[in-house]
Amino acid sequence: xxxxxxxxxxxxxxxxxxxxxxxxxxxxxxxxxxxxxxxxxxxxxxxxxxxxxxxxxxxxxxxxxxxxxxxxxxxxxxxxxxxxxxxxxxxxxxxxxxxxxxxxxxxxxxxxxxxxxxxxxxxxxxxxxxxxxxxxxxxxxxxxxxxxxxxxxxxxxxxxxxxxxxxxxxxxxxxxxxxxxxxxxxxxxxxxxxxxxxxxxxxxxxxxxxxxxxxxxxxxxxxxxxxxxxxxxxxxxxxxxxxxxxxxxxxxxxxxxxxxxxxxxxxxxxxxxxxxxxxxxxxxxxxxxxxxxxxxxxxxxxxxxxx
Amino acid sequence: xxxxxxxxxxxxxxxxxxxxxxxxxxxxxxxxxxxxxxxxxxxxxxxxxxxxxxxxxxxxxxxxxxxxxxxxxxxxxxxxxxxxxxxxxxxxxxxxxxxxxxxxxxxxxxxxxxxxxxxxxxxxxxxxxxxxxxxxxxxxxxxxxxxxxxxxxxxxxxxxxxxxxxxxxxxx
Numbered sequence: 204x205x206x207x208x209x210x211x212x213x214x215x216x217x218x219x220x221x222x223x224x225x226x227x228x229x230x231x232x233x234x235x236x237x238x239x240x241x242x243x244x245x246x247x248x249x250x251x252x253x254x255x256x257x258x259x260x261x262x263x264x265x266x267x268x269x270x271x272x273x274x275x276x277x278x279x280x281x282x283x284x285x286x287x288x289x290x291x292x293x294x295x296x297x298x299x300x301x302x303x304x305x306x307x308x309x310x311x312x313x314x315x316x317x318x319x320x321x322x323x324x325x326x327x328x329x330x331x332x333x334x335x336x337x338x339x340x341x342x343x344x345x346x347x348x349x350x351x352x353x354x355x356x357x358x359x360x361x362x363x364x365x366x367x368x369x370x371x372x373x374x375x376x377x378x379x380x381x382x383x384x385x386x387x388x389x390x391x392x393x394x395x396x397x398x399x400x401x402x403x404x405x406x407x408x409x410x411x412x413x414x415x416x417x418x419x420x421x422x423x424x425x426x427x428x429x430x431x432x433x434x435x436x437x438x439x440x441x442x443x444x445x446x447x448x449x450x451x452x453x454x455x456x457x458x459x460x461x462x463x464x465x466x467x468x469x470x471x472x473x474x475x476x477x478x479x480x481x482x483x484x485x486x487x488x489x490x491x492x493x494x495x496x497x498x499x500x501x502x503x504x505x506x507x508x509x510x
Numbered sequence: 511x512x513x514x515x516x517x518x519x520x521x522x523x524x525x526x527x528x529x530x531x532x533x534x535x536x537x538x539x540x541x542x543x544x545x546x547x548x549x550x551x552x553x554x555x556x557x558x559x560x561x562x563x564x565x566x567x568x569x570x571x572x573x574x575x576x577x578x579x580x581x582x583x584x585x586x587x588x589x590x591x592x593x594x595x596x597x598x599x600x601x602x603x604x605x606x607x608x609x610x611x612x613x614x615x616x617x618x619x620x621x622x623x624x625x626x627x628x629x630x631x632x633x634x635x636x637x638x639x640x641x642x643x644x645x646x647x648x649x650x651x652x653x654x655x656x657x658x659x660x661x662x663x664x665x666x667x668x669x670x671x672x673x674x675x676x677x678x679x680x681x682x
Contacts (some may be wrong), residue, residue, distance in 0.1 A: 216603065219603075227592035231593060231642075234592060245592070247582060255586065256537065279648035288612075334543060338644075340588065371588070385643060385645070406644060
């Protein structure tokens, strides 16, 4: 199998290895530290987009065929269930509207700023295209991208709670970093007593292959937190709308030897449960945080003017 | 098949189109939406394809192709750009280093060696993941190399099919 001499390429095997190793190492360094490679990534993503679509095509067809062949009695049953659910929801919604009006009125009386209007946040629906299979990061890919007006930083949730945040947008796809990704943080509040904290993704893979866990760090051993507490977004970051369920506390380890309690949580929403997700539109930009006491003065005036 | 050295057969040279098609199919197989245990057991088909071609057609598929397909895998997998590229480059380097020796063995012995090479790629990937701060995904992570070794003999036979010379029916 010895080839003629003129087919041999110049550099030797080892030189080529060194070249490619250095190239990929520098790619990795640039990709993890800077944002310069977004164009390359977007180009490559467009190249493999047809392949990704092709792969999920049979599954999509299967679902569509299932939808097509659903029986009439099934549809009638579904309709009845949905109607009764809607009745229940509408009674709750009316109460909610009344409470919201009352809350606005009370805030006016107290002279507080109005909360960010949750109704102003509208949502786009998207479907999970597939779950990428990297054991080192927790991400999912959605079937909508910058063509549908998505931008990175938007919050993704399902019917139950927060799933994650869009981190990369391609023309027809977008990547969502799950809240369970290592060191992904969400500012939360314990629903029971309003205790504020930040919940971090632990990034650990569990056997289900699905989402790992979450943990609350830097909470004192004596903090008032119980097993089964629901954590909701606090909204103080101006990114997540307040009040969305994030996680449930599943394990607390209070060891006086450490400064902080170890608190394990599991995400409220499940990525494996449903294919449809909601992408929330970005919140109106919050006022920038005061930098120094000297700058705080004009900001207060501004707040008053808005009100 | 187990007799050593294997039955030598003169094969036609592989067409570059066939090689690229097989690697694209491998990429599609890698993109299949598995999860859970099936995902752990799924061999890395792109790595297997690159390994097969770099051993059997080292003039056509080398580290450059490995690097390019690694980048494609990186983007598809939403991992750090260069992670698969590095792993595949190192694996292909080892394959190119040993390709003459490996071709002397039968498919079963080759399978064990291919499994080792796949393990090298997985170790490189694990190392980059750990350096990036990820936690160890558990020993089950290495199962993919074992299943890759199991898949090697049938995959080799399959990829060899288009290279068999057409038998002239008029020849005696």
